[in-house]
Amino acid sequence: MKYQSKKKALLLLEDGTIFYGKAVGNNEGTAYGEVCFNTGMTGYQEIFTDPSYFGQLMVTTNAHIGNYGTNVDEDESGSVKIAGLICKNFSYEYSRPIADHSLEEFLRNSNLFAISDVDTRALVSHIRDQGAMNAVISTEVEDIEKLRESLKKVPNMEGLELASKVSTKEPYFFGNPDAQYKIAALDIGIKNNILRNLAKRDAYIKVFPYNATFKEMNDWQPDGFFISNGPGDPEPLHEAAEVAKEIMANNYPLFGICLGHQVIALANGISTYKMHNGHRGINHPVLNLLTGKGEITSQNHGFAISREETEANPEIEITHVHLNDKTVAGIRVKNKNVFSVQYHPEASPGPHDAEYLFDQFFEMIASTVNKDALV
Template sequence: MNNAVLVLEDGRVFHGTPYGAEGETFGEMVFNTGMTGYQETLTDPSYHRQIVAMTAPHIGNTGVNDEDPESSRVWVAGYVVREPSRVVSNWRANRSLDAYLKEQGVVGIALKGTRALTRHLRERGAMRAGIFTSPTVPEAELVERVRQAPAMSGADLAGEVATAEPYIVKAIGAKRFTVAAVDLGIKGMTPHRMAERGCEVHVLPANATYEQIMAVEPDGVFYSNGPGDPATADVGVLRQVLAGGTPFFGICFGNQLFGRALGLSTYKLRYGHRGVNQPVQDLRTGKVEISAHNHGFAVRAPGDGPFDTPFGPAEVSHVNLNDECVEGLRLSDGRAFSVQYHPEAAAGPHDAAYLFDEFCEVMSRA
């Protein structure tokens, strides 16, 4: 069998066998701790330009189906697994994961050292990497090629993954609200969760203007998850939304942009949060939720009580119990709030589903 190598920018090299498409690929090397949900991970636009290593030992057991993708394509730049499943066993599957990666042109590698890779990233931090199948040049040359790849810091990527044209997700049952959802890398399950609650969701491009958002006469505005460095994004439109008083809800990248609109800064986490097992505490109630995450940046905010913003006092609403980073923000009057994680639970636990209900309550009060 042909050989394959995973090369990190600090010179560490891992040897394995090709998995998925053959060739070469570059991206930021990150790891995902989820034991399930690999199909949702692969099709999450937030993983654009990232090589994802799965820490669970067996990947591909349930194959791939046509119902669970979160977007129209695979977005990960590359894929690293320890032991690919040799047999697909699920009544919904219509192809293997290996075949799906080949079909989508995603270069991957199977290697025994995923634990060593994860420990390396936890110590050294996320970094650039490359996967090469059947390399024909010395490893030192491959390292130099990896170091020439673009870094994630300073990357403006939302526009590369967002919809080019607006579209509508109809309410399921009776329509209660109209939501303008700005697509920064939205997952398909997110508007579905709102539609289940009677929301007609107008999904708009990442560069939608305030006038275009207001043209749909929304009861609320939603900012989605997405890839890239939040410091590169323009938050002028969001500030107009907040100044106008329209209820607002943001998740993940949307949380980071909400923080910046409030006058806060963002920073890059050492290796990020990616998986379906992150403990988050709601500071209002003390309740702990197990939540789904995919982010490499976070908001820097005062954690010792309310702080002033151009839109009135705000506060940190949720924190991560692993590293105490900010996981949620809220204006004190309750009309705008955000969380850093993924309450749509695709894939992941459903502990945070109540946040969609809270958004509906805010729109109802407004």
């Protein structure tokens, strides 16, 4: 095995708890962020490049990470977004024929610091009990007090606006310009596979920056609007919520995923809150209240919308609930062409139980377009 004499490393949590491990690739480094865990057995590359994870230290609960390498086509954005990686067994070799790099090369090319040989079962158990918190991973194992002081300066995720850190700076296009439908997408951390799912349903997408106005988006004369997933606290996203309000005021078709779902809730006067741990994995059970059917879903969020306020809002209907903790997993606005979900129907890899939501969005668009044509 490579790197028999790997450098010692540690994970220091905000509450003072320390876990020891080894630096991946025998590197030296230090990385800060909110520590969170993902329970998926596959999909580490997609996790690492998902903008929703921006600034977080990722703990992978699967015991083996890196065993199938990486492939450039599986990136969810143009770069790695996590702040650092914590795992149990790191695989330096890979066996998948279509992989173009080992995970070690992928991390090195991305300048991402990672540590392995950590007791991740004990770590995750601690986080589940104590809740999400900031942490630092480092090879500076002899200077814990210095790390402790530096960690105090890391901002808390609650109240933190991060969409501006991952959004496109300028509008861009995705898909076939001759497609049947035009979708205006507000990028507050959009994933590549969302764009692929929209495009394969005969849509041409114009992706707008996080601070785009409704007028800027509507001037393109789209057939429907989309608000993406993304990182950070939804509450500071006042501009995005205002866009959602104006879309709803005009009754245009609107679909939101994850952070976009929370923005739509905020636009309807429903507050959000930081969860004790959040939902991150590809096997989360959801009940569709409209059909009575269960769905296994991919999820990644540390905030949720208030169920009490949602139930009290006469204009909103809860369409999906998470079966583990009864949090709101989906809503629709009554008498409007608007709906959203807290999970990821574009899961890749992951279950495809919820992919119908994209079809539902385009059925809504088609009915609106046809209705307008008859006027």
